Amino acid sequence: MSVLVVGSIALDHVKTPVEEQSELLGGSASYAAVSASFFSNVNLVGVVGDDFPKKHIEFFGDRKIDLAGLQIVEGKTFRWSGEYHWDLNTRETRSVELNVFEHFTPDLPSAFTDTPYVLLANIAPSLQSHVLDQMSRARFVIADTMDLWISIAKDDLLALLKRVDMLILNDSEARQLTGETSLIRAGAAIRKMGPKFVAIKKGEHGCLLFGENAFFSCAAFPLEDIHDPTGAGDTFAGGVAGYLASLNHEQVTFEHLRKAVVYGSVLASYNVEAFSLERLRSLTHQDLEHRYQSFRLMSHFEILG
């Protein structure tokens, strides 16, 4: 089945303690769409300027991502610039130029409105709600968000949460949204805001998945060399959504989500091995299965077969 991915498409400038690269393909929807495409068809909704390199559009096309919802408008593409500190866990945004993204309205081609799986990657919650207004048969809706929206658009976000099946956010955002220091309490509190499932990302500590009377702790893959953490969370969300769409069950269960967050973590762990989406270009399904098995070995303590 297909997954609809809506979010930002950007050209990034990324500086780490050892490398610096510019005009990189970036943005929440780019990472999420390419990641999801490993498992299912993807309908992409986003906006770029007329300066957006053709090679990136071709890359999306090569991944069999349907670009009917890609708006190419006059002006410059959204640009983001960030710098990572030595531990690669903390980063500073150096500049943001919204450009054509400033007036983006995610209007869906009619062919996209009945896509069964929906990933609302990180954009303003009012725009995420606007997407849902247009969907007719969404079976499972995942939303991602960020600290900015919790600060400046909390009411919009709370309204959105009543309409989504799953929220993905990181640990500091979960604490900010709920006022709880304990992530266990935060996960439970967010479920009361609407989403049946919540995934709290903890970076190098993996992620926590919350459901009704159900809890799963997913380990992080032990990487010694991280080259660029940009987009790890979006890649994770895309992998989760894409895997669920590939299962194509009438109802998404907690058992499905266990494996989905492992596949999301597998994809994210590969993605940070190189700048931008470079690692995903050469990634094979064999690579995915190989690391999926590694996740089993590193997190199961009763190894069966």
Place this chain on the structure above:
Amino acid sequence: MSVLVVGSIALDHVKTPVEEQSELLGGSASYAAVSASFFSNVNLVGVVGDDFPKKHIEFFGDRKIDLAGLQIVEGKTFRWSGEYHWDLNTRETRSVELNVFEHFTPDLPSAFTDTPYVLLANIAPSLQSHVLDQMSRARFVIADTMDLWISIAKDDLLALLKRVDMLILNDSEARQLTGETSLIRAGAAIRKMGPKFVAIKKGEHGCLLFGENAFFSCAAFPLEDIHDPTGAGDTFAGGVAGYLASLNHEQVTFEHLRKAVVYGSVLASYNVEAFSLERLRSLTHQDLEHRYQSFRLMSHFEILG
């Protein structure tokens, strides 16, 4: 089989944001010995003053802990006082009175010198080495340590590391000892210092186990209410050592250690539910097995049976 536990025995004063209690049974050896006693016989080596309450000695005895190595000397028992912040992750030591512990030398009764499993709970590394000097047939030696010894007795600690099979320490101590920000690199670096196995404790994020070309990430049990985190690390170490001793294999393998750190985590997760060692008093083997199964459910993503 038996495990020898050497470390501190203390009377603690603990203050959390909601409770405050004094004259509590504490110290690294108390937690570790009682925890280990759930799985195996324990030979305890430590020192207390003549003010040490008889009820605590009786408690050790009830747990079938051999007290032939317990020195009761004139003077006051070691006292520690600490206060926890709201998140219960950070604590401040308010006062330390070494008292009789200041001149403690862990001399072993001859009956203890051939104990096959050894847990050197947190005391000065020179004293930990002194214990090993007396052991004739130690099969598997685990050492715990703390930031203080890395700061003031690093040479002693490095000498000890060449003589132990496994080091247990927390994340900040692993970073301090190795100068690595990445815990993955830190674990590998510590293995090069001597121990074949390393467990890095990450508090609410669980723990990481390192072996030769082997890695295991153990989740933390999702507790909503933590009453007193004191001794969690010592209880963990005691559970690991006790479980290994109960298996009584000629050689400890990584597969044994996976389960051992889960049992250690189970015991630690119960222990923090109440002040001091109170929770361990009423804990049953059925409780242990119940939570062991919960660990499976929360960390395995392919649930078999």
